[in-house]
Amino acid sequence: MTGTGSVPNVLQARGLTKHYGHVVAMDGCDFDLRPGEILAVIGDNGAGKSTLIKSLTGAVVPDSGTLSLDGEQVQFRSPLDARRAGIETVYQELGVAPALDISQNLYLGREQRRKGLLGTVFRQLDKRAMRHGSAQHMADLGIRIQSIGQKAETLSGGQRQAVAVARVAAWATRVVVMDEPTAALGVRETNQVLDLIVRVRERGLPVVLISHNMPNVFQVADRVHIHRLGRRIALVDPRSTSMEEAVALMTGARSPEPADTPDPLPAPSTGPAATPSTKGTQ
Amino acid sequence: MTRDVDAAALEAPPGKGRDLRALASHQIAGPLAALVIAVVVFTLSTSTFFQSENLALIAQQSVVVGTLALGQTLIVLTSGIDLANGAIMVLGSVVIGKMAVHGDPVTAALVGLVVCVAVGAINGALVSFLKLPPFIVTLGVMSVVAAGARLYTSSQSYPITSSFLTCLNDGPTVGGVTITYGVMLWVGLTAVLGYALSQTSWGVRVYAVGDNQRAAELAGIKVTRILLSVYVVAAVIYVFAAWQALGRTPTADPSGYANANLDSITAVVIGGTSLFGGRGGVTGTLIGALIVTVLQNGLTQAGIDSLYQQVATGVLVVVAVGVDHLVRRRQPR
Numbered sequence: 245m246t247g248t249g250s251v252p253n254v255l256q257a258r259g260l261t262k263h264y265g266h267v268v269a270m271d272g273c274d275f276d277l278r279p280g281e282i283l284a285v286i287g288d289n290g291a292g293k294s295t296l297i298k299s300l301t302g303a304v305v306p307d308s309g310t311l312s313l314d315g316e317q318v319q320f321r322s323p324l325d326a327r328r329a330g331i332e333t334v335y336q337e338l339g340v341a342p343a344l345d346i347s348q349n350l351y352l353g354r355e356q357r358r359k360g361l362l363g364t365v366f367r368q369l370d371k372r373a374m375r376h377g378s379a380q381h382m383a384d385l386g387i388r389i390q391s392i393g394q395k396a397e398t399l400s401g402g403q404r405q406a407v408a409v410a411r412v413a414a415w416a417t418r419v420v421v422m423d424e425p426t427a428a429l430g431v432r433e434t435n436q437v438l439d440l441i442v443r444v445r446e447r448g449l450p451v452v453l454i455s456h457n458m459p460n461v462f463q464v465a466d467r468v469h470i471h472r473l474g475r476r477i478a479l480v481d482p483r484s485t486s487m488e489e490a491v492a493l494m495t496g497a498r499s500p501e502p503a504d505t506p507d508p509l510p511a512p513s514t515g516p517a518a519t520p521s522t523k524g525t526q
Numbered sequence: 527m528t529r530d531v532d533a534a535a536l537e538a539p540p541g542k543g544r545d546l547r548a549l550a551s552h553q554i555a556g557p558l559a560a561l562v563i564a565v566v567v568f569t570l571s572t573s574t575f576f577q578s579e580n581l582a583l584i585a586q587q588s589v590v591v592g593t594l595a596l597g598q599t600l601i602v603l604t605s606g607i608d609l610a611n612g613a614i615m616v617l618g619s620v621v622i623g624k625m626a627v628h629g630d631p632v633t634a635a636l637v638g639l640v641v642c643v644a645v646g647a648i649n650g651a652l653v654s655f656l657k658l659p660p661f662i663v664t665l666g667v668m669s670v671v672a673a674g675a676r677l678y679t680s681s682q683s684y685p686i687t688s689s690f691l692t693c694l695n696d697g698p699t700v701g702g703v704t705i706t707y708g709v710m711l712w713v714g715l716t717a718v719l720g721y722a723l724s725q726t727s728w729g730v731r732v733y734a735v736g737d738n739q740r741a742a743e744l745a746g747i748k749v750t751r752i753l754l755s756v757y758v759v760a761a762v763i764y765v766f767a768a769w770q771a772l773g774r775t776p777t778a779d780p781s782g783y784a785n786a787n788l789d790s791i792t793a794v795v796i797g798g799t800s801l802f803g804g805r806g807g808v809t810g811t812l813i814g815a816l817i818v819t820v821l822q823n824g825l826t827q828a829g830i831d832s833l834y835q836q837v838a839t840g841v842l843v844v845v846a847v848g849v850d851h852l853v854r855r856r857q858p859r
Contacts, residue, residue: 327746335744341737343804348730353745355727367726411745 252315254279254450255300255331255419260309262295269295270306271474277419282441282451284461284482287471288494294423296471297454301333301421302326313418330418332411334425339408342397346389347371347378349396350411381414385443402433406440413444420444421452426460438464458487470494553798553806556849557813560796560842564817568824575827578703584819586695589708590615590774592815593767594786595793596715597760599811602794603723604736604756605803606653606660610645610668611764612786616779617675618642618768622691623684623778631688639765645671646761647754654753668787675780683779686772694773708770712812715766719808732756737804793818796842800850817842 257275261268269292277283287293298304300311302320311318313329320326323333340349351374357363358370379392387406389399396404405425412420422441426434434457442464445451455461461468462482470478470493478493478500492498569576594611601608618638625634645667652663686692694708723729734742735752743749772778797814799806818839825835 323744324746333744339741339744341734341741341804343737344730344734348734352730352734352742353747355730357727366721367728369725369727369730 251279253277253312254314255452256312257296257300258310260296260299260306260311262299262304262306268474270299270309273309273471273475275300275469275476276479277450277452278467280445280448280450281466282445282453282464283467283469284465285452285454285469285471286456286458286461286490286494291471291494292474293454293471295474297333297421297423297452300326300419300452301331327415330416331421332413332416332419333421333423334405334408334412336424336427339411340396340404343395345393345395346382346399346407347375347392349407350374350378350381350414352411354415382410384447385410385413385440387440400433402429402436405429405433405437409437409440409444413447413449416449418449419452420449421454423454424456425453426455426457434460458491462487462490470500472496554810554813556846557796557798557810557817561813561817561820564820564824568820568827572824572827575824578701580823580827582703582705582709584816584823585709585712586706586774587823588815588819589694589706589712589770590767590783591786591789591793591818592712592812593715593770594764595790595797595811595815596712596719596808597763597767598790598794599797599799599806599808600719600723600732600756600760600763601660602736602791602799602801603732603803603806604753605739605801606736606753606756607791607801608649608664608757608760609661609787610649610664610671611760611767611790612783613668613671613675614642614645614761615764615768615771615786616783617645617671617678618765619771619782620675620679620684620778620780622768622772623686624679626686626688626691627684631690635691635765635769638768639762642765642768643758643761646757646764649761650754650757653757654750672780679778679780681780683777683782686776686778691769691772692776694770695776696773706773708773711766711770715763716808716812719763723807728752728755733804735803789818792839792843795846796839798846798850800854801847802850802854805850805853 253276255275255277257273260270260273260275262270271292273292273296275296285293285297295304299306299320302323302325305321311320313331318329320329341352344352356370356374356377358368362368363370375392382389382392387403387410389403396407399407405428409422409425425441426437429437438460441451441453453461453465465482468480468482468485468490469476470480470490472494480490480493482490489498493500565576574580594615598608598611618641621641622631622634622638625637649660649664649667652658653660694711695706697704697706697708697710723732731742731747731752734745734747735749739749771783775782793815794806794811795801795814796817797806797810797812799810821838821842822832822835825838826832
């Protein structure tokens, strides 16, 4: 079963659960990401957002539930599995190595070697090609930096996060996940990173944006996944739902109604919130 | 590093100050300046310092600690430290020395290699798989290995008679000055490691692991594998240091080189490699090792008490660490 009928969801989860001893971190959680959208995931502290995100990126293996990528069922046993499947993640403040330059950071773990004997026998890196590739890519994303050979430590926090986003956008083929990418940034830098997120979407990559910052979320998101008590309780359109309503849903001040999830989801008759075991119909 | 102007000129304002900044941030500028100053001062103040035989002697006196320091550099770049390197080298040299008494020297050298690499692999496994702090791991291993070398030899030293084992102290004489194979090996190892660190993906990953281990992990780098490889490669270098030591003093002495570990750290730090990892390199370490020997040699030539050599080295270490601290603090966090 696909989310919207004609176009399958890029990433879809049904009935994910995860227990840590007696603690239920995920309780029948659903997740839908459409092609080319920015989907914000919001939720109070301890709602289980990070467990959900970790199971989408392979850092956590759910106890049960299904995950599918472009309509095909997948299982991620490690972050490497998710990365191989084309899902890349940006983290709050850990993405770059300060003493390496921008080009080295962009290609870290995926360095290019030179062609011919220099590459095969002497394992020599093709620094020139990597710098050209990096410069091209940064320009495509509209990221302004002085020089591609600059060390990451000479960049501002916003620029560094831009490098981390650029890195992820360069290698992701399916999905970009951003876990609180602006939490450590000032207002101006936050806006630069938000612009960048929009440009990543414009290049056709769907983005999952986890954020605490409601104005940010409502500024860029196409849809908002509201997480509470280990599951999605609503999936709302930020143009028709106010920030106050979203916060009320998130904190439990207001109970979700079926109308809060307006999309043609394979929703059970009782509404998505009331049934923990919303098994997909695939 | 070559400057690729075309690719780099993305939104670059007129390149004002860029070359200066590149120079200042270049790791070996400081150590090189210190070396040049020391050489100039001793040349002007003594008549014997700047003579070709003396300069060749300085190079020869640097090779053992200098070679050890190359391995130390790799480990320090991953933000580790190796207190056991001197002990590993001594164990290697006594294994080689005792076996060569009745056996084939080449076989003895190979057995020494295997023993040293095994100890290096134990260090590496404890640091990488068990994630134990390198300081404590290598402190413990140093104690075990140093005692092991004495037990193995019953605290006895073995004279080295094989010309193969002492050949690193020989070499061609050019214009009355002997450039030993040991010095060539030292420079050659520096070149090979410098290449591996700056031109291969292994090198980039070594720096990344030392710089920001978490970021390296998130980038998909297998951090444990890199750490293990670094401790094993370092151990191979320590065997070369053992070979150098047998050339310098043709005796395998289990109680020799007791301070070599700290001396190698001194050379690494003076050479501009950061003890916090991720910054520095082997060229700086080669210069650092030379600086220590130049101070030692020059002060002796000038007739100054050798204790002042220790004072000067100590001051340099503190200065080097201070500079590193300033460089690292200036970056925006």
